[in-house]
Amino acid sequence: MFHFQSYFSVQYLVFLLPITVILYAFLPQKARRVVLLVSSYLFFWAISGKLIVYLLFSTLSIHHIGLWLSRIQTDEEQRLQVTVKEQRKEIKACFLKKQRMVMAFAVILHIGILLTLKYTPFFASNVNTLFDFLHIGISVKIPSFLLPIGISFYTLQAVSYLFDVYRRKIPADQNLFRLALFMGFFPQIMEGPICRYSDTAHQLWEAPSIKWQNLTFGIQRILFGVMKKMVIADRLNLLIQNVFGKPQSYDGFVIMIVMVCYTIQLYMDFSGTMDLVIGSAQIFGVKLPENFQRPFFSRTISEFWKRWHITLGTWFKDYIFYPLSMSKPLKKLTARARKKVGNHFGPLLSGAIALFCVWVCNGLWHGAGWHYLFFGMYHFGLILCGNIVEPFVVRATGKLKIQRDSGWYRGMQIVRTGILVCVGELFFRAEGLRLGLDMFKKMFTNFTLTTLHDGKLFSFGMDRYDFLIVFVALIVIFMVSIWQEKGISLRAQIAAKPIALRYAVYYTLILAIVIFGAYGAGYVPVDPIYASF
Amino acid sequence: MVYVKRGISVLTFFMGLTIFLVMLSFLFVPKNNMTEFGMEEVTANGILGEKENTIDVIVLGDSESYTSISPMHIFKETGYTAYVCGTSGQQLSYTKTMLHRAFEKQSPKIVIMETNAIFRKVSTVKAIVAKLSDFFSVFQYHNRWKSLNLNDIKGKVKFTWVNDFKGYQYRDGVSSGMDKDYMKPTDEVAGIPLLNLNYIDKIKSFCDENGAQLVFLSTPSTKNWNYSRHNAIRQLADELSCEYVDLNLLPAEVPINWNRDTYDKGDHLNYSGAVKVTNFLLKYLGKTQLLTDHRSDPAYEKWHDSLKKYEADIAEKLK
Amino acid sequence: MEKLIEILEEIQPEVDYSACTDLVDGHYLDSLSILSLVADLEDAFDITIPTVEIIPDNFNSADSLWKMILRLQEEG
Numbered sequence: 001m002f003h004f005q006s007y008f009s010v011q012y013l014v015f016l017l018p019i020t021v022i023l024y025a026f027l028p029q030k031a032r033r034v035v036l037l038v039s040s041y042l043f044f045w046a047i048s049g050k051l052i053v054y055l056l057f058s059t060l061s062i063h064h065i066g067l068w069l070s071r072i073q074t075d076e077e078q079r080l081q082v083t084v085k086e087q088r089k090e091i092k093a094c095f096l097k098k099q100r101m102v103m104a105f106a107v108i109l110h111i112g113i114l115l116t117l118k119y120t121p122f123f124a125s126n127v128n129t130l131f132d133f134l135h136i137g138i139s140v141k142i143p144s145f146l147l148p149i150g151i152s153f154y155t156l157q158a159v160s161y162l163f164d165v166y167r168r169k170i171p172a173d174q175n176l177f178r179l180a181l182f183m184g185f186f187p188q189i190m191e192g193p194i195c196r197y198s199d200t201a202h203q204l205w206e207a208p209s210i211k212w213q214n215l216t217f218g219i220q221r222i223l224f225g226v227m228k229k230m231v232i233a234d235r236l237n238l239l240i241q242n243v244f245g246k247p248q249s250y251d252g253f254v255i256m257i258v259m260v261c262y263t264i265q266l267y268m269d270f271s272g273t274m275d276l277v278i279g280s281a282q283i284f285g286v287k288l289p290e291n292f293q294r295p296f297f298s299r300t301i302s303e304f305w306k307r308w309h310i311t312l313g314t315w316f317k318d319y320i321f322y323p324l325s326m327s328k329p330l331k332k333l334t335a336r337a338r339k340k341v342g343n344h345f346g347p348l349l350s351g352a353i354a355l356f357c358v359w360v361c362n363g364l365w366h367g368a369g370w371h372y373l374f375f376g377m378y379h380f381g382l383i384l385c386g387n388i389v390e391p392f393v394v395r396a397t398g399k400l401k402i403q404r405d406s407g408w409y410r411g412m413q414i415v416r417t418g419i420l421v422c423v424g425e426l427f428f429r430a431e432g433l434r435l436g437l438d439m440f441k442k443m444f445t446n447f448t449l450t451t452l453h454d455g456k457l458f459s460f461g462m463d464r465y466d467f468l469i470v471f472v473a474l475i476v477i478f479m480v481s482i483w484q485e486k487g488i489s490l491r492a493q494i495a496a497k498p499i500a501l502r503y504a505v506y507y508t509l510i511l512a513i514v515i516f517g518a519y520g521a522g523y524v525p526v527d528p529i530y531a532s533f
Numbered sequence: 534m535v536y537v538k539r540g541i542s543v544l545t546f547f548m549g550l551t552i553f554l555v556m557l558s559f560l561f562v563p564k565n566n567m568t569e570f571g572m573e574e575v576t577a578n579g580i581l582g583e584k585e586n587t588i589d590v591i592v593l594g595d596s597e598s599y600t601s602i603s604p605m606h607i608f609k610e611t612g613y614t615a616y617v618c619g620t621s622g623q624q625l626s627y628t629k630t631m632l633h634r635a636f637e638k639q640s641p642k643i644v645i646m647e648t649n650a651i652f653r654k655v656s657t658v659k660a661i662v663a664k665l666s667d668f669f670s671v672f673q674y675h676n677r678w679k680s681l682n683l684n685d686i687k688g689k690v691k692f693t694w695v696n697d698f699k700g701y702q703y704r705d706g707v708s709s710g711m712d713k714d715y716m717k718p719t720d721e722v723a724g725i726p727l728l729n730l731n732y733i734d735k736i737k738s739f740c741d742e743n744g745a746q747l748v749f750l751s752t753p754s755t756k757n758w759n760y761s762r763h764n765a766i767r768q769l770a771d772e773l774s775c776e777y778v779d780l781n782l783l784p785a786e787v788p789i790n791w792n793r794d795t796y797d798k799g800d801h802l803n804y805s806g807a808v809k810v811t812n813f814l815l816k817y818l819g820k821t822q823l824l825t826d827h828r829s830d831p832a833y834e835k836w837h838d839s840l841k842k843y844e845a846d847i848a849e850k851l852k
Numbered sequence: 853m854e855k856l857i858e859i860l861e862e863i864q865p866e867v868d869y870s871a872c873t874d875l876v877d878g879h880y881l882d883s884l885s886i887l888s889l890v891a892d893l894e895d896a897f898d899i900t901i902p903t904v905e906i907i908p909d910n911f912n913s914a915d916s917l918w919k920m921i922l923r924l925q926e927e928g
Contacts, residue, residue: 010661167904212539303879317883322903325887334891347887355884387884394865404866465679503546511553515561515675520662521573522676 032207040186051148070172122368150189187280191530194311208285218283223509225275230517233269239461252447299413325354371433557671566692571677579696588639590615594647595623601752604699605843612826617700625732626663697839709792710799712755721761751779755799869914876908899924
């Protein structure tokens with residue numbers, strides 16, 4: 001009956017969301033939770049059908065394992081109370097070991113499912129290439145699995161819940177349905193944000209009544225997201241598909257333009273989706289964590305990754321980077337290194353090892369492919385370089401009397417970071433690593449402006465008008481970003497204005513989408529880019 | 534009190550939005566039925582330029598329809614006037630739009646529905662956009678913001694362009710398709726999507742209301758047609774009490790030679806195939822006794838001009 | 853507290869630590885500098901900082917850092 005391609009489908013925006021909102025608005029609190037859960041499972045079912053068992057299994061298992069951990073913890077406390085101080089350490093160690101076993105089992109289970117479903121085809125095909133290379137006459141059958149939607153997102157949520165219970169940051173939840181809602185809440189199941197139990201579970205369960213302000217703010221944010229996606233991301237799609245599909249036939253200049261366009265598309269698609277997701281949740285009075293914080297104002301790559309796909313970054317930081325770099329062997333390494341190479345470079349070594357792991361995971365999380373891995377390594381390299389070079393830059397700029405806080409220096413940093421990000425996205429999008437490298441090379445070896453002079457540039461999928469409207473829309477978004485950067489809440493400002501002006505804002509957004517949206521004959525909407533990760 | 538106030542403000546908001554959409558629709562609707570004016574599918578929409586109440590038969594459908602039926606050939610032989618409103622990959626949402634458009638100025642007595650389009654699943658988005666476009670054409674023509682000019686603001690809609698081929702699209706070349714067994718009898722019945730059935734119902738009742746006879750026609754195609762589809766349409770036609778003609782089962786009347794009469798391996802017919810289908814169709818139309826010969830009617834003088842151009846054009850192409 | 857400020861200034865000199873309350877959220881401290889910081893603090897104050905404590909709330913200002921240090925010293 002339903003067929004959702006993305007949150008930007010009529011099915012979601014015209015049916016599922018409004019119907020859920022209406023039911024939610026008129027039912028008592030206890031029923032509201034049920035409405036959210038039913039809508040969530042309906043949504044999942046509509047997209048992935050029977051594969052919903054994976055989600056159900058994950059939910060059941062974290063519920064069970066969470067309680068298991070909690071039993072061990074209470075056991076431990078009881079035992080500690082009755083033992084003398086000298087023996088406590090021993091008991092602690094014993095229980096820690098128990099908990100670790102449980103955690104290892106849980107992590108292997110959840111990450112194992114994800115790895116099996118997502119990476120066996122990649123692994124198998126690489127094994128085959130290797131056998132081929134070594135002239136071994138065996139070939140592994142390449143299996144293919146149907147991936148349930150959002151598995152890369154909810155698996156991370158599941159693991160974070162268990163880790164938080166294990167670390168006693170949160171108590172294990174007795175309530176299976178609260179966990180189910182935390183795992184499957186429909187606006188975020190497909191593309192995140194990756195939530196923490198402590199952030200959203202209780203908010204969702206509370207199911208507050210709908211407030212007028214939340215409703216209007218939510219709708220505004222949804223409209224803004226739809227604008228980003230339909231006016232910009234979808235309009236860029238044809239050009240990007242054409243050039244990335246057949247990069248051989250375009251010169252370096254076109255590739256450069258398209259590289260920037262793809263970065264813009266990725267940002268607009270993903271942050272537009274996040275606007276829609278967070279806006280949807282806001283209608284229900286749920287505050288989801290932000291996933292973007294104007295990433296293109298970043299001065300360094302490391303800062304960029306704190307402002308782009310934030311929830312993924314913090315997940316990796318909290319559950320991979322710090323545990324690794326603070327683990328005993330690496331701590332010892334740090335201590336030794338600090339004595340030899342000083343305070344700045346000492347921690348860098350163990351940091352680098354942990355960072356390396358993070359970026360291998362980050363690259364592979366995006367997909368099973370060598371170019372994703374390359375993408376991860378590229379950013380790992382950039383961040384590491386940035387950290388190694390940093391003290392020298394500080395010294396150099398100090399000697400040259402360059403004001404590191406001056407506007408132009410900041411601007412230079414921002415532009416540089418932007419360029420580095422664009423290059424990374426080129427490899428990210430390229431169909432295979434080799435094509436990516438070819439395209440990159442072309443920007444230097446085959447750079448001419450002829451397509452701009454003879455106007456051919458405007459025949460590759462976007463004409464002058466398309467470029468113009470994308471530019472105008474980007475200016476609007478840029479202005480909004482500057483306001484946000486200054487900490488001004490635009491929606492609160494709008495709410496304080498007279499009704500005519502408020503209406504004008506809605507009308508402008510809606511009509512801009514109706515007129516300038518890239519839908520209808522001749523347009524192919526972007527597949528939800530992040531949903532396939 | 535707060536609820537009343539909010540209710541009223543929401544209501545006024547939507548009224549305002551409706552007014553804006555109506556205004557924009559006036560602005561964006563193509564002012565003529567030519568590509569330069571922003572009209573889509575001009576060969577099919579050429580019907581909008583035809584003189585009032587001059588078309589006897591319209592044909593709806595996808596590419597099967599406009600490659601298989603040549604209205605000018607019918608006119609030459611019988612004096613009946615037909616127009617093919619088929620478009621490439623037509624979905625029934627657009628079929629319905631074309632039907633309504635055709636009946637604005639015309640009152641055809643026979644509506645022929647080429648059956649291949651009935652199996653093409655209408656996407657929900659298309660259906661909703663089509664529904665919205667019924668009220669606000671800005672949803673369909675929004676992309677014209679690129680070519681708006683002064684004329685769009687003050688201009689009235691006036692369709693002036695006529696198509697000398699009356700919707701037929703000439704195809705030549707031969708690429709034979711040798712699937713002789715494609716009509717092997719079976720009891721299987723192909724499925725028709727629910728939404729599509731809904732559209733067919735609407736199309737049928739529209740024809741009934743306007744006194745037109747709906748006829749299902751399956752043109753020859755080894756790629757698109759088979760017996761289970763035949764069964765499905767047979768059933769549908771019986772339910773709706775429509776006529777159904779499947780040319781794939783009439784090799785004696787429509788002797789398609791799959792070695793010569795198709796340009797893409799049995800998918801579509803070329804000109805020689807189209808002549809065979811049209812020859813059958815004009816006899817079929819004659820038998821209905823609903824239509825009159827307009828060849829000596831002075832009101833149809835323009836059709837003779839078109840016929841001359843059509844024949845010259847075809848002769849040129851056949852060389 | 854002075855010792856703490858000293859350590860912080862060595863790691864990232866461009867911040868006014870008496871006033872800044874968004875060291876992490878304002879991107880003044882990145883994860884590698886936090887590693888150095890943790891190592892320094894553990895040395896200087898003879899504490900062990902477990903992974904759970906590394907959250908923005910604890911690292912956003914010199915004040916909150918100091919509170920965390922005191923707490924960890926007490927727990928021993």
